[in-house]
Amino acid sequence: MYRILIVDDEKDERNVIRFLLNKYQFPFDIMEADNGKSALELLEGESIDVLITDVKMPFVDGMELAARVRALSSHVEIVFFSGHDDFTYVKKALTLRADNYILKPVKPGEFKETIEKVLEHIKVYEQELEEKEANKDFMKKHILYQVLNQTPIEVLEKDYAYVDFSFLDDYNRMILIHSDQSFWDTLSEEENIRLDEKISKVISNSRYDLINLNPSQVILLFKDDCNRLIAYRQLASDIWQQLHQVYRIGCFFSVSEEIKTGEDILSIYNKLDRYLDDRFFHPHTYIYPVDSPTVASHELGAEDEQLIQDIEQSIQQMEEDKLTEAVQRLIQKYEQQGSTSHIYLRFLFSRVLQLLSKIVPEYSDGKINKEIEKVYTLPHFEDVQQLIWQVHHKAAQKIKEEKNSSKDNIRVVQQYIADHISEDLSLDILAEKAFLSPGYLSDKFRQETGYGINKYIKNVRMTKTKELLRDTNRKVNDISKAVGYNSVSYFIKNFREHYGMSPKKYREMNQDKG
Known part of the structure; x- marks a missing residue:
């Protein structure tokens, strides 16, 4: 009316x-x-x-x-x-x-x-107002997509000078939804709509935006500033129940701290992504970061946190000597101390064990969980030390073996991606081709290329899409399948988010230039 x-x-x-x-x-x-x-x-x-x-x-x-x-x-x-x-x-x-x-x-x-x-x-x-709002909403989501894919805000502000970037400050919290399966691109357009409706029903009292990052990840960005962290963890649990009941897929949720400004969005997303590395440590946990019941009241001290970071960095950078030095310093610190809580020490060294095991392929989920259980059951600290040194020895040995061949492994993975762009390219499949553990391949790939594997695969697929649109007359539906997308609607949506225009529009603008 x-x-x-x-x-x-x-x-x-x-x-x-x-x-x-x-x-x-x-x-x-x-x-x-x-x-x-x-x-x-x-x-x-x-x-x-x-x-x-x-x-x-x-x-x-x-x-x-x-x-x-x-x-x-x-x-x-x-x-x-x-x-x-x-x-x-x-x-x-x-x-x-x-x-x-x-x-x-x-x-x-x-x-x-x-x-x-x-x-x-x-x-x-x-109608004009609706189109204007739709274009405005699309542009905001396109900018968010670029921010979450590592594009600096200052670069985007130059590219989109007509957009008011203050909308980034509206967001107060994020939830990252991750599936180890390639799930989000397998849904038809109708299924996507139904899924959005189910999520929207769960989050009926919140204002939010949803961004499809890649076939394995979706980000929810919330604009409510009144809810505590526990409310968002409950929200994640409710969404998980919906996805599990309807689709029977294994999803993991990473819930962020409060976002102070829009400039924090990328760093907080990266932190959410790192939290999910802990699913290797907690295979039956689906909401992260993990609140361990045994150490709920403990946080690592600044010095211990730095040593943990040194261990992680030395593994990522394949520096065997620095790894040994950092482990040695941490063990020596507590060798002579009898006043430190044994619960705290077990938590601390289970973190070390988790980091060391990531580089050793023989540690499957089940095996490393058993080793970590030992940390909480061994009667003496010297027993914990012995276990840590055993795993450290295997990690150091692996670093020696991999240090000179890691670049070749990454090239093998890149070539496999290029040759099989139309197929499923899950992390497990790629890790198997490179004879590496999934976690190690993920870290090494980012270190060598500057990209996460999912982003790299998407960039290759989008680049191939541009080539096929420009140099061939193949239908968009055929091109979608040729570059690995089973759902045409999801493919078009990703292309629009990546390039800011539809495949049809890109072809119209560029085919004659080929």
């Missing part, structure tokens, strides 16, 4: 207009005022879509009323009616962008035609 205001100092004239509006069943809530002054007072607390006003009235005439209404809202439709067939009035009405000028007495047919034209204008305006 739209709102219409009839303004005339003669009640009979207002009644005629009301009668005709009802007769032709026009979709209006009808309001009335007996002069321009009363109309302006009414509009202080009400908004309208259409103004029908007499020209000659006491206090404030129709022309002044229209001018002041136009100043309040540029999209209100204005219709004048008067008994004065005067060109001066008509000319002035046109300068106020009035939709028509009707003479009294009002002729029903003329009135009906005029109001139909007014409604048509309103619907055109609404």
Whole structure:
């Protein structure tokens, strides 16, 4: 329903207009005022879509009323009616962008035609507004997608100078949803809509945006600033139940800390991604970061946290000597201390064991879990030390073996991706081809190329897509399958997010240039 205001100092004239509006069943809530002054007072607390006003009235005439209404809202439709067939009035009405000028007495047919034209204008305006909002929403999601894929905000601000980037500050928290299967691109357009509806139903009381990062990951960005972390962890649990019940897939959720500014979005996303590395340590846990019940009240001290980071960095950089040094320093620190909580020490060295095991392929989920269980059951600290050194020896040996061949392994993976771009390229498959553990391959690939594997695969697929669009006449549906997307709608959506335009538009702009 739209709102219409009839303004005339003669009640009979207002009644005629009301009668005709009802007769032709026009979709209006009808309001009335007996002069321009009363109309302006009414509009202080009400908004309208259409103004029908007499020209000659006491206090404030129709022309002044229209001018002041136009100043309040540029999209209100204005219709004048008067008994004065005067060109001066008509000319002035046109300068106020009035939709028509009707003479009294009002002729029903003329009135009906005029109001139909007014409604048509309103619907055109609404459609333009919807398209503008849709484009605005698309552009925001495109920018978010670029930010989450490591594009610096300052670069995007130059590329999209017409966009107000303050919208990034609206977000207060994130939830990363990850599936080890290639799931999100297997859904049809209808299934995607149903899935969005299910998630939306769970998150009915929150304002959020959803970004498809890759076939394995989706990000939810929330605009609510009143909820505590525990509320979002419960939300993640509710979504997990929906996905598990309906699709029977294994999903993991990583829930962020509070986002202070838009500039923090990328760093917090990277932290969420790292939290998921712990699923190797906690295979039956689906919400991260893990709150271990045995050490809920403990956090690592600054010095211990630095040593843990040194161990992790030395593994990533394949530096055997630095790894041995960092492990040695941590063990020596607590060898002679008898006052430290044994629960804290077990937690600390289970972290070390987890890091060391990531580089050793023989440690499957089950085996490393058993080793970690030992950390919590061994009676003496020297037993824990011995276990740590055993695993350290295997990790150091692996570093020696892999140090000189890691670049070759990455090249093997890159070539396999290029040669099998139309196939499933899961991390497990690629790790098997390179004879590496999935976790180690993921870390090494990022270190060698500067990209995560999922992002690299997507870039290769998008680059191949551009080539096929530019140099061939193959259908978009065929190209989608040729570059590894089973769902055409998901493929088109990813292309639009990646390049800011549809495949069809890209082909139109670039095929002749090939």
